[in-house]
Amino acid sequence: MKNTVISDAYPEVDLRPYDLLNKYAELAERDVETFLVRGRSLTACACPACSEENAYPSFSKFGLHYRECARCRTLYVSPRPGDEALDIYQSRSAARRYWMEEYARKTRNKRREKIVKPRIQWILDSTMEYLPSASHFVDVNTNQYDYIEELMRTDLFRRKTLIHPLFPMDRLKLSLGIDIYSGSLWEADLGEGADVVALFEVADRTADVEALFAKTRQLLKKNGLCFMTAVLSSGFDIQMLGPQAPTLFPPDRLNVFSIEGLNALFARNGFECLELSTPGVFDVEVVQKAIESDPLQRLPKFIDYLLKNRSREICDSFQKFLQDSLLSSYGRIVLRKR
Amino acid sequence: MSILKAGIIGYGYMGEIRRTLVDRNPRLKLAGICDTSESVRQKIEGCPVFDSYERLLGQDIDVVFVCTPNRFSPEICVSSLSLGKHVFCEKPPGRHADDIRAILRAETGQVKLMFGFNHRFHPGIQKAKVLVESGRFGRILGMRGVYGKSGGIHFSQSWRNDRTVSGGGILLDQGIHMLDLFRYFCGDFDFVKCFIDHSFWKFDVEDNAYVLLQNKNGQTASLHSSSTFWKHTFRLDVLLEDGYLVVDGLLSKTGSYGRQKIVVGRRQFEDEAGALGNPAEEVTYFDKDLSWDLEVEEFIRCIDTDSPVRLSSSEDALRVMEIIEKAYADSQIEALAGFR
Numbered sequence: 120m121k122n123t124v125i126s127d128a129y130p131e132v133d134l135r136p137y138d139l140l141n142k143y144a145e146l147a148e149r150d151v152e153t154f155l156v157r158g159r160s161l162t163a164c165a166c167p168a169c170s171e172e173n174a175y176p177s178f179s180k181f182g183l184h185y186r187e188c189a190r191c192r193t194l195y196v197s198p199r200p201g202d203e204a205l206d207i208y209q210s211r212s213a214a215r216r217y218w219m220e221e222y223a224r225k226t227r228n229k230r231r232e233k234i235v236k237p238r239i240q241w242i243l244d245s246t247m248e249y250l251p252s253a254s255h256f257v258d259v260n261t262n263q264y265d266y267i268e269e270l271m272r273t274d275l276f277r278r279k280t281l282i283h284p285l286f287p288m289d290r291l292k293l294s295l296g297i298d299i300y301s302g303s304l305w306e307a308d309l310g311e312g313a314d315v316v317a318l319f320e321v322a323d324r325t326a327d328v329e330a331l332f333a334k335t336r337q338l339l340k341k342n343g344l345c346f347m348t349a350v351l352s353s354g355f356d357i358q359m360l361g362p363q364a365p366t367l368f369p370p371d372r373l374n375v376f377s378i379e380g381l382n383a384l385f386a387r388n389g390f391e392c393l394e395l396s397t398p399g400v401f402d403v404e405v406v407q408k409a410i411e412s413d414p415l416q417r418l419p420k421f422i423d424y425l426l427k428n429r430s431r432e433i434c435d436s437f438q439k440f441l442q443d444s445l446l447s448s449y450g451r452i453v454l455r456k457r
Numbered sequence: 458m459s460i461l462k463a464g465i466i467g468y469g470y471m472g473e474i475r476r477t478l479v480d481r482n483p484r485l486k487l488a489g490i491c492d493t494s495e496s497v498r499q500k501i502e503g504c505p506v507f508d509s510y511e512r513l514l515g516q517d518i519d520v521v522f523v524c525t526p527n528r529f530s531p532e533i534c535v536s537s538l539s540l541g542k543h544v545f546c547e548k549p550p551g552r553h554a555d556d557i558r559a560i561l562r563a564e565t566g567q568v569k570l571m572f573g574f575n576h577r578f579h580p581g582i583q584k585a586k587v588l589v590e591s592g593r594f595g596r597i598l599g600m601r602g603v604y605g606k607s608g609g610i611h612f613s614q615s616w617r618n619d620r621t622v623s624g625g626g627i628l629l630d631q632g633i634h635m636l637d638l639f640r641y642f643c644g645d646f647d648f649v650k651c652f653i654d655h656s657f658w659k660f661d662v663e664d665n666a667y668v669l670l671q672n673k674n675g676q677t678a679s680l681h682s683s684s685t686f687w688k689h690t691f692r693l694d695v696l697l698e699d700g701y702l703v704v705d706g707l708l709s710k711t712g713s714y715g716r717q718k719i720v721v722g723r724r725q726f727e728d729e730a731g732a733l734g735n736p737a738e739e740v741t742y743f744d745k746d747l748s749w750d751l752e753v754e755e756f757i758r759c760i761d762t763d764s765p766v767r768l769s770s771s772e773d774a775l776r777v778m779e780i781i782e783k784a785y786a787d788s789q790i791e792a793l794a795g796f797r
């Protein structure tokens with residue numbers, strides 16, 4: 120297995136302007152209440168990563184309750200809404216619309232440069248490395264319009280299929296070789312199997328993770344690859360800030376996996392992990408900002424001292440250490456179907 | 458697919474590694490091991506044991522792994538090929554380029570011959586190869602390799618430092634891997650310059666070799682191969698028009714070369730105010746060395762599909778031995794005081 124570390128430093132605000140993020144969170148809070156909580160039936164669940172039943176209550180956000188798995192320390196919402204309700208949220212909520220029309224548009228250039236292009240390059244390089252004969256690429260539930268635009272420019276895959284993209288189709292000028300499956304993932308039948316399936320932050324916002332991986336297995340050919348990204352509970356900023364971590368709220372983070380939880384999840388579902396990296400660059404900056412904005416924030420003394428009294432270079436080294444040690448909260452993973 | 462019956466000739470360090478590979482490969486069945494040392498033979502369990510390679514070759518075997526010191530490998534390869542066995546031979550494939558030419562003469566289209574340049578199959582090297590071939594970073598301008606070890610307390614007793622058995626020192630033993638990698642990335646080299654010394658160990662083979670290569674495409678490569686690196690080191694830099702790759706560390710049995718990683722950097726002429734000469738890099742660490750298994754699988758694939766050996770072929774072995782001969786000739790190794 121390999122682990123990748125990235126030294127490309129840039130300010131968090133380039134990708135997450137706090138005014139936009141706060142507005143998005145505000146809308147999400149209202150929409151969660153409307154679409155997922157009020158009058159809805161919620162179902163209690165075991166840990167979505169390792170299946171452990173025992174968990175400790177952790178915190179509540181937007182009327183939903185997070186628990187921490189007693190075995191693998193994955194954070195997850197339980198009881199939780201089902202995937203049908205989540206699909207409705209994704210297609211109708213004001214929060215989702217705001218994300219697409221304001222948030223994504225205003226951060227578009229930086230997102231394209233810092234997230235979308237490197238992500239496409241990662242897919243291309245890793246596919247060339249592990250499965251150069253791959254011809255059919257399938258993306259599941261993407262919410263990134265720019266990513267699809269970039270994907271269309273690549274010529275590595277003969278066929279590209281989008282399953283249930285979470286944005287209006289009329290914005291896409293589809294090129295030849297792109298198929299759209301507008302129905303739900305659970306019913307998708309692509310005929311020809313996929314060589315590569317992409318699940319970008321999809322496992323984070325899926326209620327039935329077991330079914331997601333079973334479906335991914337079904338979509339993939341033997342030895343097919345699955346690329347995924349996820350926010351990780353084992354990451355530094357999530358560990359330090361918990362519920363105060365700026366991006367940790369439902370339903371985008373229904374599941375916040377730990378490294379140990381992910382490994383259990385992959386093994387149980389018949390996937391070999393080829394790459395598990397945490398190339399996040401924002402953990403330290405996010406925690407520093409939290410200290411600045413709330414001087415009463417209580418952190419372990421050593422961390423408080425380090426982040427307040429050491430230079431930018433030392434803090435960058437610490438961020439690199441987090442990446443090296445799989446302790447950043449942004450995870451990227453390549454799996455192979457066994 | 459049928460099972461291939463395998464014999465191992467020579468049961469030293471490499472022979473033991475090959476046995477492990479044969480035992481865990483479902484396509485191979487160990488048919489026997491040969492070693493001329495009685496004490497070594499006494500330690501071998503679980504398969505027929507032979508005291509001469511001729512007796513092993515007389516058995517019903519399909520594949521021979523030749524893991525003997527350089528002096529003996531060519532003769533065993535030639536005999537095995539002549540008897541219609543597929544041959545996998547460790548590097549170096551002999552002491553001189555003429556040894557390889559003799560092996561080549563015995564090579565027929567009916568059987569497969571592959572050499573153990575396993576570094577091509579290391580994960581960092583494979584990743585570098587994919588990146589270079591993607592064309593993202595442009596053409597290779599040059600390469601720099603550093604490969605060295607510290608010797609150690611038993612170094613003086615090793616056959617590798619006896620010129621009559623090995624044919625050369627650290628360049629032929631370890632540097633040959635780096636030269637093979639230079640060829641893997643850049644193809645053949647036409648010009649060879651070399652300095653050597655043997656000032657520390659004072660064997661009749663070199664301690665250090667400093668080799669400079671250039672080809673007609675203008676690509677230059679330099680190698681420092683050493684047995685006086687007190688810290689075990691493997692580092693390969695690939696300089697490209699639009700970036701650079703560094704493969705550092707080696708997933709060896711002891712782990713003494715460090716965890717293997719590849720550093721990928723892109724040339725940054727823009728926005729130099731923020732990162733002058735210090736561009737953003739991506740570093741990938743590798744934990745698993747599958748190089749031994751992958752090269753054997755490639756060998757089996759060639760046998761199964763009756764396709765020519767393209768990786769670590771006899772042609773590769775000959776070309777790299779020719780570079781080493783030119784390097785030794787340029788360094789005037791024979792003329793240096795104390796070498797003979």
